[in-house]
Amino acid sequence: MSPTLVISIVLLIGIAGFVLGRQRAVSQQAGASEKPHSRVHYHGWWVFLAAVLPALIFMAIWSAVSTTYIDNATRSALPEQTQESAVASRALATGMVQNLARGLRVLGVDNASDAPQTFEELQPRLRERGIAVASDTQDYMIPLALQRNAMEDRSSLLRSVLTIAFSLAGAAYAFSTIGVRARARNKVERVTLLALVAASTIAILTTIGIVFSMLFETIHFFQSVSPANFFFGTVWDPRFAAAGSGGAEGQFGLIPLLAGTLYIAFVAMLFAVPVGLMAAVYMAEYATPGVRSVVKPLLEVLAGIPTIVYGFFALVTVGPFLRDLSADIAGGPSFIQAQSVLTAGLVMGIMLIPFVSSLSDDIITAVPRAMRDGSLGLGATRSETVKRVILPAALPGIVGALLLTASRAIGETMIVVMAAGVAARLTWNPFETMTTITVKIVNQLTGDLEFTSPQTLVAFALGMTLFVLTLAMNVFALYIVRKYREQYE
Incomplete structure (x- = not known):
């Protein structure tokens, strides 16, 4: 299932939970002898939040972890010669496999029997569909790309099933807690407060991430160039060196x-x-x-x-x-x-x-x-x-x-x-x-x-x-x- 379809199903479960939870709260409060703690719409929102938020959080975590796992698996499956090369070369090879996997998915090639054995045979088909793949893609990358697609398909299916299961379980749990004296309003307000805190935290973490992403590279730069020459120098002449030379001229x-x-x-x-x-x-x-x-x-x-x-x-x-x-x-x-x-x-x-x-x-x-x-x-x-x-x-x-x-x-x-x-x-x-x-x-x-x-x-x-x-x-x-x-x- 595509992520959009899964999210749509989770939202539909949440909406249905809101309607059913509100109706149950109305029926319970109609004949109750004691004063209800929360208004009926709070019970509906509590069911909606319990059905949607845990499922979407689980889906986001699963997607991040599975992507990292699949990338590591692809990198470990590269030939020994490539694995022993520089980090940039391994990252480049992994990216080429990833792009080739997308191209094979567009072509509808799902198994090794349907896939060409060499990239020279595959390249014309990719060009016909307007798929851009690096021209120096190696033949060994085709089975790795098919293996990557298979892993992604299994991960996507398992993620979809578990996300929908989390949504149904959350809705069922929240629905079972509905009662005349249930503190649904407190729970909804607590979730809202946590959402506001998370939103404000994102801005802080983004700023921290920007600072550290530049700070580490800046420190690396000052290991090659004196800070005094940088901050007090009056001549700007970097004189680019050729790639691979690592020249510090300029x-x-x-x-x-x-x-x-x-x-x-x-x-x-x-x-x-x-x-x-x-x-x-x-x-x-x-x-x-x-x-x-x-x-x-x-x-x-x-x-x-x-x-x-x-x-x-x-x-x-x-x-x-x-x-x-x-x-x-x-x-x-x-x-x-x-x-x-x-x-x-x-x-x-x-x-x-x-x-x-x-x-x-x-x-x-x-x-x-x-x-x-x-x-x-x-x-x-x-x-x-x-x-x-x-x-x-x-x-x-x-x-x-x-x-x-x-x-x-x-x-x-x-x-x-x-x-x-x-x-x-x-x-x-x-x-x-x-x-x-x-x-x-x-x-x-x-x-x-x-x-x-x-x-x-x-x-x-x-x-x-x-x-x-x-x-x-x-x-x-x-x-x-x-x-x-x-x-x-």
Whole structure:
């Protein structure tokens, strides 16, 4: 059975259990002389949860364990020559067997008598069905793929039977516990609480997983390159070595990338903050409800535009416009390059306007109405009230919003690639090209390279640096916003 069919059956069992459990609770409470502990729908939900949750949890655990077991079994069945090779070669061979198994399943080949003896005979049939399999697949992988499919079929059948059995057993147990004084409400609320705790735990575990996945590779990188040369180096020249050479040549200075990241983000914020903040003040204090209902959604449409579209806009429109404009002003060669810090910062600032305006608008409107009324009652004009009362009161929240926006600017990639170039250099001239950390992360992980060379592992060190930088900004911003909310709530 397919997982979708099994899940559908489990949900149908749960729905049926909900209906039957509710009906039984209604019949018991109808003639009861004592006050029921829980309302009837709680009994139905208790049966539903007992039928669905244990079965789905068992199914997820079985799928994870069986996949690991089958992969290990496939790896152990490889020829001795392959097993004695490097870890990457064994993983590659296992992946090739897995892809071939999928292809055989699509072709409907279930046993060795129907399967071709050589991959040369099998490859035309796979190509006819549009199945992509590595061209260097070996003949010995065909029986291993058939064996893998057989193991997966047995595992799937056993998983389906046991999952449905768990669902029926859970529904029967919960149905038997229904009574007038049964604490069904407490049980349902306890399960709901556990679900909420699990949901919040997932976010924490995801963050921990991201940190450790980068941290271990970063430590591996610093075993080849000195941290002092990385954090204080002023030259970025990784000089990729050929795959297999394991060369450690090159210079991995972070300073040019960090300077480009902060410089482009600063130019973007220099453009986005005044425009976004003034738009927020207008929408919160001056616009009529009708105008606000139109202007705010139109402004926030900018936030939904993909960043690649902004990149094309910078490459095709903004960059050439600035180059031609500077050429007209200078009366000769242009002093602004089409790809420059100014181009990337200007377009990124346009992208950040809705972030600044929306967050600032929410913060300004959260300022208590009594402060506005008190200022106006003392004779201040509306503009004086905005300048001397509202903005100072909202300043902590606005600063937090700007820090959140700055962290968004620091992590941008596509606009920088298309508008600022990929040259890692140190310069104060905003009319020249620079690049950012995110761009170089993409460059270092692009191509057919080993994950054991410093040229590739440096991407994890760059990612860890960027993660710490943006995390610090977000934590500081949330601290300021929380302090602001506690003051004016």
